[in-house]
Amino acid sequence: MEYFDRNASEHFRSRIITEYFDRNVLKHLRSRIITEYFDRNASEYLRSRIITEYFNRNTSEHLRSRIITEYFNRNVSKHLRSRIITEYFDRNVSKHLRSRIITEYFDRNASEHLRSRIITEYFDRNASEHLRSRIIMEYFDRNVSKHLRSRIIMEYFDRNVSKHLRSRIITEYFDRNASEHLRSRIISEYFNRNASEHLRSCIILEYFDRKIT
Structure with a gap:
Protein backbone atom coordinates (compact mmCIF):
# COMPACT_ATOMS: atom_id res chain seq x y z
CA MET A 1 0.00 0.00 0.00
CA ILE A 84 -8.38 -10.76 -13.02
CA ILE A 85 -10.66 -11.20 -16.05
CA THR A 86 -13.49 -9.45 -14.24
CA GLU A 87 -11.17 -6.62 -13.20
CA TYR A 88 -9.92 -6.04 -16.74
CA PHE A 89 -13.23 -5.81 -18.57
CA ASP A 90 -15.99 -4.95 -16.10
CA ARG A 91 -14.76 -2.38 -13.57
CA ASN A 92 -12.34 0.46 -14.01
CA VAL A 93 -10.48 -0.20 -17.24
CA SER A 94 -10.57 2.49 -19.91
CA LYS A 95 -11.32 1.71 -23.59
CA HIS A 96 -7.70 2.37 -24.52
CA LEU A 97 -6.44 -0.11 -21.91
CA ARG A 98 -8.88 -2.83 -23.00
CA SER A 99 -7.68 -2.60 -26.61
CA ARG A 100 -4.05 -2.73 -25.44
CA ILE A 101 -4.71 -5.89 -23.39
CA ILE A 102 -6.54 -7.62 -26.25
CA THR A 103 -3.71 -6.80 -28.65
CA GLU A 104 -1.14 -8.11 -26.17
CA TYR A 105 -2.91 -11.45 -25.73
CA PHE A 106 -3.42 -12.40 -29.37
CA ASP A 107 -0.86 -10.55 -31.50
CA ARG A 108 2.48 -10.44 -29.68
CA ASN A 109 3.93 -12.94 -27.28
CA ALA A 110 1.13 -15.28 -26.26
CA SER A 111 1.80 -18.92 -27.04
CA GLU A 112 -0.86 -21.17 -28.58
CA HIS A 113 -1.36 -22.88 -25.22
CA LEU A 114 -1.95 -19.52 -23.55
CA ARG A 115 -4.43 -18.37 -26.20
CA SER A 116 -6.51 -21.53 -25.79
CA ARG A 117 -6.46 -21.11 -22.00
CA ILE A 118 -7.72 -17.51 -22.28
CA ILE A 119 -10.50 -18.43 -24.72
CA THR A 120 -11.65 -21.25 -22.47
CA GLU A 121 -11.66 -18.95 -19.45
CA TYR A 122 -13.78 -16.30 -21.17
CA PHE A 123 -16.59 -18.44 -22.51
CA ASP A 124 -16.78 -21.67 -20.50
CA ARG A 125 -16.08 -20.98 -16.84
CA ASN A 126 -16.87 -17.91 -14.81
CA ALA A 127 -17.75 -15.18 -17.32
CA SER A 128 -21.21 -13.74 -16.85
CA GLU A 129 -23.50 -13.02 -19.81
CA HIS A 130 -22.81 -9.30 -19.46
CA LEU A 131 -19.06 -9.90 -19.62
CA ARG A 132 -19.31 -12.18 -22.67
CA SER A 133 -21.31 -9.57 -24.60
CA ARG A 134 -18.77 -6.88 -23.63
CA ILE A 135 -15.88 -9.01 -24.92
CA ILE A 136 -17.66 -9.79 -28.21
CA MET A 137 -18.37 -6.10 -28.80
CA GLU A 138 -14.72 -5.26 -28.07
CA TYR A 139 -13.36 -7.85 -30.50
CA PHE A 140 -15.44 -7.02 -33.56
CA ASP A 141 -16.76 -3.47 -33.30
CA ARG A 142 -14.15 -1.13 -31.79
CA ASN A 143 -10.40 -1.14 -32.05
CA VAL A 144 -9.45 -4.56 -33.40
CA SER A 145 -7.53 -4.73 -36.65
CA LYS A 146 -8.53 -7.05 -39.52
CA HIS A 147 -5.50 -9.24 -38.85
CA LEU A 148 -6.51 -9.70 -35.21
CA ARG A 149 -10.12 -10.54 -36.09
CA SER A 150 -8.99 -13.28 -38.49
CA ARG A 151 -6.61 -14.65 -35.84
CA ILE A 152 -9.42 -14.84 -33.27
CA ILE A 153 -11.78 -16.56 -35.72
CA MET A 154 -9.16 -19.14 -36.64
CA GLU A 155 -8.45 -19.78 -32.95
CA TYR A 156 -12.11 -20.34 -32.09
CA PHE A 157 -13.02 -22.80 -34.81
CA ASP A 158 -9.88 -24.50 -36.10
CA ARG A 159 -7.51 -25.26 -33.22
CA ASN A 160 -8.28 -26.18 -29.65
CA VAL A 161 -11.93 -25.32 -29.13
CA SER A 162 -14.27 -28.12 -28.07
CA LYS A 163 -17.66 -28.72 -29.73
CA HIS A 164 -19.44 -27.42 -26.64
CA LEU A 165 -17.50 -24.15 -26.79
CA ARG A 166 -18.20 -23.66 -30.51
CA SER A 167 -21.93 -24.00 -29.97
CA ARG A 168 -21.76 -21.56 -27.06
CA ILE A 169 -19.94 -18.96 -29.19
CA ILE A 170 -22.35 -19.30 -32.12
CA THR A 171 -25.31 -18.94 -29.79
CA GLU A 172 -23.78 -15.84 -28.22
CA TYR A 173 -23.07 -14.17 -31.55
CA PHE A 174 -26.40 -14.61 -33.29
CA ASP A 175 -29.09 -15.19 -30.68
CA ARG A 176 -28.45 -13.00 -27.64
CA ASN A 177 -26.83 -9.62 -27.51
CA ALA A 178 -25.41 -9.03 -30.98
CA SER A 179 -26.90 -6.07 -32.83
CA GLU A 180 -27.81 -6.29 -36.53
CA HIS A 181 -24.71 -4.30 -37.44
CA LEU A 182 -22.52 -6.71 -35.48
CA ARG A 183 -24.12 -9.80 -37.04
CA SER A 184 -23.51 -8.47 -40.56
CA ARG A 185 -19.89 -7.70 -39.66
CA ILE A 186 -19.35 -11.26 -38.38
CA ILE A 187 -20.96 -12.83 -41.46
CA SER A 188 -18.74 -10.73 -43.74
CA GLU A 189 -15.66 -11.74 -41.77
CA TYR A 190 -16.44 -15.46 -41.84
CA PHE A 191 -17.33 -15.90 -45.51
CA ASN A 192 -15.75 -13.06 -47.46
CA ARG A 193 -12.32 -12.21 -46.04
CA ASN A 194 -9.89 -14.45 -44.27
CA ALA A 195 -11.75 -17.69 -43.54
CA SER A 196 -10.29 -20.80 -45.14
CA GLU A 197 -12.48 -23.37 -46.91
CA HIS A 198 -12.08 -25.72 -43.94
CA LEU A 199 -13.33 -22.99 -41.61
CA ARG A 200 -16.33 -22.19 -43.80
CA SER A 201 -17.35 -25.86 -43.89
CA CYS A 202 -17.00 -26.05 -40.11
CA ILE A 203 -19.33 -23.07 -39.65
CA ILE A 204 -21.90 -24.47 -42.09
CA LEU A 205 -21.90 -27.81 -40.28
CA GLU A 206 -22.41 -26.04 -36.95
CA TYR A 207 -25.34 -23.98 -38.23
CA PHE A 208 -27.34 -26.57 -40.17
CA ASP A 209 -26.47 -30.03 -38.83
CA ARG A 210 -26.35 -29.71 -35.03
CA LYS A 211 -29.60 -27.78 -34.41
CA ILE A 212 -28.15 -25.02 -32.28
CA THR A 213 -30.86 -22.74 -30.96
Missing part, protein backbone atom coordinates in the same frame (compact mmCIF):
# COMPACT_ATOMS: atom_id res chain seq x y z
CA GLU A 2 2.81 2.41 0.85
CA TYR A 3 4.61 1.82 -2.45
CA PHE A 4 1.74 2.51 -4.83
CA ASP A 5 -0.72 4.80 -3.04
CA ARG A 6 1.13 7.44 -1.01
CA ASN A 7 4.51 8.99 -1.70
CA ALA A 8 6.10 6.96 -4.51
CA SER A 9 6.89 8.84 -7.70
CA GLU A 10 6.09 7.34 -11.11
CA HIS A 11 9.79 6.63 -11.69
CA PHE A 12 10.00 4.80 -8.34
CA ARG A 13 6.88 2.73 -9.09
CA SER A 14 8.28 1.61 -12.45
CA ARG A 15 11.59 0.67 -10.76
CA ILE A 16 9.72 -1.49 -8.22
CA ILE A 17 7.70 -3.28 -10.92
CA THR A 18 10.85 -3.94 -12.96
CA GLU A 19 12.69 -5.26 -9.90
CA TYR A 20 9.89 -7.68 -9.02
CA PHE A 21 9.49 -9.38 -12.39
CA ASP A 22 12.69 -8.93 -14.41
CA ARG A 23 15.71 -9.26 -12.13
CA ASN A 24 16.18 -11.29 -8.98
CA VAL A 25 12.77 -12.52 -7.90
CA LEU A 26 12.12 -16.25 -7.45
CA LYS A 27 9.09 -17.90 -9.08
CA HIS A 28 7.62 -18.56 -5.64
CA LEU A 29 7.95 -14.90 -4.69
CA ARG A 30 6.37 -13.72 -7.94
CA SER A 31 3.32 -15.90 -7.32
CA ARG A 32 3.12 -14.59 -3.74
CA ILE A 33 3.20 -10.97 -4.99
CA ILE A 34 0.47 -11.59 -7.58
CA THR A 35 -1.70 -13.31 -4.98
CA GLU A 36 -1.18 -10.46 -2.52
CA TYR A 37 -2.16 -7.79 -5.07
CA PHE A 38 -5.44 -9.28 -6.24
CA ASP A 39 -6.75 -11.67 -3.58
CA ARG A 40 -5.92 -10.41 -0.09
CA ASN A 41 -5.44 -6.86 1.05
CA ALA A 42 -5.59 -4.77 -2.11
CA SER A 43 -8.53 -2.38 -2.34
CA GLU A 44 -10.43 -1.91 -5.61
CA TYR A 45 -8.73 1.45 -6.14
CA LEU A 46 -5.28 -0.09 -5.67
CA ARG A 47 -6.01 -2.97 -8.07
CA SER A 48 -7.00 -0.53 -10.82
CA ARG A 49 -3.84 1.53 -10.16
CA ILE A 50 -1.64 -1.58 -10.47
CA ILE A 51 -3.30 -2.72 -13.71
CA THR A 52 -2.84 0.74 -15.21
CA GLU A 53 0.82 0.77 -14.14
CA TYR A 54 1.54 -2.59 -15.77
CA PHE A 55 0.06 -1.98 -19.22
CA ASN A 56 -0.09 1.76 -19.87
CA ARG A 57 2.96 3.57 -18.49
CA ASN A 58 6.53 2.38 -18.25
CA THR A 59 6.54 -1.39 -18.70
CA SER A 60 8.53 -2.82 -21.55
CA GLU A 61 7.10 -5.39 -23.98
CA HIS A 62 9.26 -8.09 -22.38
CA LEU A 63 7.82 -7.31 -18.94
CA ARG A 64 4.23 -7.30 -20.21
CA SER A 65 4.67 -10.76 -21.75
CA ARG A 66 6.22 -12.02 -18.49
CA ILE A 67 3.24 -10.74 -16.49
CA ILE A 68 0.70 -12.31 -18.88
CA THR A 69 2.52 -15.64 -18.70
CA GLU A 70 2.60 -15.46 -14.90
CA TYR A 71 -1.14 -14.80 -14.62
CA PHE A 72 -2.46 -17.59 -16.82
CA ASN A 73 0.18 -20.31 -17.17
CA ARG A 74 2.07 -20.85 -13.92
CA ASN A 75 0.86 -20.65 -10.37
CA VAL A 76 -2.39 -18.72 -10.52
CA SER A 77 -5.49 -20.41 -9.11
CA LYS A 78 -8.81 -20.58 -11.00
CA HIS A 79 -10.35 -18.12 -8.55
CA LEU A 80 -7.61 -15.57 -9.22
CA ARG A 81 -7.90 -15.91 -13.01
CA SER A 82 -11.62 -15.18 -12.88
CA ARG A 83 -10.97 -12.19 -10.60
